[in-house]
Amino acid sequence: MGVRRSKSSAGPAAPRTDSALAERCQRLEVLLRRALAGRRRAAMERDRAIARIRAVGDDFVSAFEAIDARTEAAIAAAELRGLLGHDLDVDSLLTLSTEHLVARYRPANVAIWLCDSRNNHSLVAYGANGTPRGRAEATMGIVGREACPGLPVEGAAWSVDHAEDLLREAPPGGGVLAGQRALLAAIARRGERFGAVMLFQPGDQPWPANAQEQLASIAAVMGEQVERIMRIAHHRRGEWPRTPDAD
Numbered sequence: 001m002g003v004r005r006s007k008s009s010a011g012p013a014a015p016r017t018d019s020a021l022a023e024r025c026q027r028l029e030v031l032l033r034r035a036l037a038g039r040r041r042a043a044m045e046r047d048r049a050i051a052r053i054r055a056v057g058d059d060f061v062s063a064f065e066a067i068d069a070r071t072e073a074a075i076a077a078a079e080l081r082g083l084l085g086h087d088l089d090v091d092s093l094l095t096l097s098t099e100h101l102v103a104r105y106r107p108a109n110v111a112i113w114l115c116d117s118r119n120n121h122s123l124v125a126y127g128a129n130g131t132p133r134g135r136a137e138a139t140m141g142i143v144g145r146e147a148c149p150g151l152p153v154e155g156a157a158w159s160v161d162h163a164e165d166l167l168r169e170a171p172p173g174g175g176v177l178a179g180q181r182a183l184l185a186a187i188a189r190r191g192e193r194f195g196a197v198m199l200f201q202p203g204d205q206p207w208p209a210n211a212q213e214q215l216a217s218i219a220a221v222m223g224e225q226v227e228r229i230m231r232i233a234h235h236r237r238g239e240w241p242r243t244p245d246a247d
Contacts, residue, residue, distance in 0.1 A: 084225055093225050094125040097197075101218065102127035105199050105208065109136065113144045114187075114195040114226075121148040121196060129201070131176050139175035140198075142167050147184065148196040157185035157215040159207075163200050179203050185216045189223035197222065 084096055094112060101110040110127035121144035126133040147166040151158065160166060163182035167175065180200045187195040197219050199211075208214075 084221075090226070090229055093222070093229070097218070097222055098125045098127040101197070101199065102129055104214075105129075105201075105211070107205060108183075108199040108201040111136070111140045111143070111198045111200075112187075112195065112222075113140075113148050113197075115148070115193060119149045119193065121145070124195070131200075136176045138171045139167070139177055142171055142175070143177075143198065144196075148186075148198075151184055151186040151196055153186050153188040153191055153193050155216070157183050157212045157219070159183055159212050161203065163203075176200075181205075181207075183207065183212060183215050185219035187219050187222045187226065189220070189227040192227070194223055194226040 084093060098110050098112060101108075107129045109129050109131045110125075111123060112125040113121035114124045115121045123137065123140045123144055126136065126140065128136075143166055146168055160182045163177035163180040164170060164175070166177065166182065166184075170178070177200060179202060181203045182198055182200040184196060184198045186193055187197060197215065199215065
């Protein structure tokens with residue numbers, strides 16, 4: 001009886017094993033590419049989500065800063081109204097306003113102008129926090145001629161980092177604005193200009209937070225008071241007309 005030989009499985013199966021391995025590798029490669037693509041999309045979505053969150057956060061910060069600025073401006077205006085009360089005297093208005101600004105914006109110096117119907121501004125009050133009026137008056141006269149008439153009647157105060165830029169030409173000796181920064185606002189009411197107010201201080205001294213908004217609010221209160229004084233004075237002239245021989 002002859003010996004029956006078993007069929008060897010090693011030879012014919014090898015090609016099929018190689019083919020299956022290649023197909024498996026291809027499937028894994030496809031899955032890997034899909035996974036990487038999904039990971040990139042997820043990373044992009046994550047980055048977009050982070051950007052949206054940051055944008056919302058920035059919007060919230062901006063909103064709170066705007067609310068804070070309006071609140072502080074309203075407080076500044078209320079403080080001045082409380083000081084002025086119902087005083088209808090221009091000199092008292094100028095004195096109290098100057099004292100309030102000098103105290104609130106220390107170390108800034110304060111200049112206040114009133115103007116006529118031709119928009120000519122005259123310096124009528126000055127408060128010193130380091131620069132006396134005698135030194136500043138010539139420069140303030142030039143500012144009144146060159147800068148104050150161009151102030152917008154409504155809106156925020158001007159902020160000028162280099163106050164000497166307000167002048168076309170510095171006065172003899174250079175004036176007092178070299179190395180200073182300034183804030184300016186129109187004193188106005190209902191679109192009518194009555195004057196201007198300016199603060200100036202050394203350029204290395206920062207302004208208080210929301211200083212522009214506060215100064216604009218204070219200038220608006222001064223405009224209200226000037227208008228009221230003028231209206232009452234006009235009303236009184238209407239009730240008690242002056243006689244030809246009156247002083």
